[in-house]
Amino acid sequence: MKIAVFVSGRGSNLHAILSSSEEKKNIEVSAVFGDKIDCPAFDIARRYSIPTFSLGNKEGCVNYTELSGVLSKFKIGFIVLAGFLKLIPKEVVLNFDKRIINIHPALLPSFGGKGMYGINVHKAVYESSAKISGVTVHFVDASYDTGKIIAQRCVDISDVRSPEEIAERVLKIEHQILPYVVGKFAENKVRIVNDRVVILD
Numbered sequence: 001m002k003i004a005v006f007v008s009g010r011g012s013n014l015h016a017i018l019s020s021s022e023e024k025k026n027i028e029v030s031a032v033f034g035d036k037i038d039c040p041a042f043d044i045a046r047r048y049s050i051p052t053f054s055l056g057n058k059e060g061c062v063n064y065t066e067l068s069g070v071l072s073k074f075k076i077g078f079i080v081l082a083g084f085l086k087l088i089p090k091e092v093v094l095n096f097d098k099r100i101i102n103i104h105p106a107l108l109p110s111f112g113g114k115g116m117y118g119i120n121v122h123k124a125v126y127e128s129s130a131k132i133s134g135v136t137v138h139f140v141d142a143s144y145d146t147g148k149i150i151a152q153r154c155v156d157i158s159d160v161r162s163p164e165e166i167a168e169r170v171l172k173i174e175h176q177i178l179p180y181v182v183g184k185f186a187e188n189k190v191r192i193v194n195d196r197v198v199i200l201d
Contacts, residue, residue, distance in 0.1 A: 001026060001027045001028070001077055001078055001185065001186040002027075002028050002030040002074065002075050002076050002077050002078070003027055003028070003029055003030065003076065003077070003078040003079065003080055003182065004029075004030060004031045004032070004033060004071060004074070004076045004078075004079050004080070005017065005029055005031075005032050005033070005079075005080045005082050006032075006033045006034070006035075006079065006080070006081045006082065006084035006088075007032060007033070007034050007039055007041035007082050007083055007084055008034060008035050008036065008039065008041075008083050008084050008085040008086075009039070009040060009041060009083045009118075010040040010041060011032075011039075011040060011041025011042075011043075011044045011045070011082070011083075012171065012174075012175065013082035013083060013103060013174055013175065013178050014029075014032065014041050014044055014045065014082050015044050016174070016175035016176075016178060016179055017029060017080070017082070017178060017179050017182060018044065018048055020179035020183070021179075021183075025183070025186075026183060026186035026187060027078075027182060027183065027186045029045075029048070029050055030050070030051075030074045030075070030076060031050065031051050031052075031053065031070070031071075031074045031076065032045040032050050032051070032052045032053070033052075033053045033054075033055055033062075033067075033084075034052065034053070034054055034055065034084075035054075035055050035056065035084065035085060035086050036054060037054050037056075037058065037060065037061070038054070039052075039054070051074070053070060055067065055086070064089045065089075067089060067092055068089075068091060068092055068095060071092070071096075077099065078096075078099050078100075078101075078182075078185060078186075079092075079096055079099065079100040079101070079140075080100075080101055080102075080103075080178070080182060081100065081101065081102040081103070081140060082103060082178065083103070083117075083118075084102070085117055087142070087143070087144065088100060088140055090142050093140060093141060093142055098139060098192075099185075100139065100140040101137055101138065101139060101140060101150060101181065101182075101185075102137070102138055102139075102140050102145070102147070103135060103136070103137050103174055103177070103178050104121075104135070104136045104137075104138065104145055105117075105118070105121050105122065105133075105135060105167070105170045105171070105174065106121045106122075106124075106125055106133055106134065106135075106136065106170075107132070107133060107134045107135075107136060107152055107154065108136040108138060108145055108149060108152075109145075109146075110130075111124050111125055111128075112136075112144065112145030112146075113144050113145055114144050116144070116145065118167075119163055119164070119167060122163035122164070122166040122167045122170070123163040125157070125163070125166055126157075126160065126162065126163040126166055130157065131156070131157060131158040132154045132155065132156060132157060132158075133154070133155055133157050133166055133169070133170055134152055134153050134154040134155050134170065134173065135152065135153050135170060135173050135174050135177050136149055136151075136152050137149075137150045137151045137152070137177060137178060137181045138150055139197075148192070148196075148197050149197065150181055150190065150197045150199070151177055151180070151181050151197075151199060153173045153176070153177050155169045155170060155172075155173055157169060181199070184199050184200075189201075
């Protein structure tokens, strides 16, 4: 399965996918897209000789109206948002129906929506005095963090003293769950049954 990974930051989830056993068996990261001219995650992609593309309207970028053509050129069959902060164009969402997923650093539907990314999420979780947090992998639709939930994992945060501690614990399970879910899609083991997403063994 040829996948594109969309990133905005340093790319730790991209690295988790590339270093996973799933990447060696069933998937191929064929392109990496970022929302900055030189996204830090591009350094990881270059180490693996993966083509990188900056998205935007500046010179040297792929603008969003050209995105579908680039995805088609690389024969991309699946898209993974790994810390990507922009909305995906509706045309791409429609063309990749149930083939775009996102990872969110909290337990949706709580602590999601516009502006809820990175440390902003963990600050909101911390200030709520929640005792657990976690990770959600979900389908992408036309708005932020509202697609059907595919998988979640929890982590105990009852003893944390800062949002940064939450971020550290959550990131560890992000690196576990994202390659796992991508691998299940590659094996065609994700289904929607009775309007709920099911992952088969």
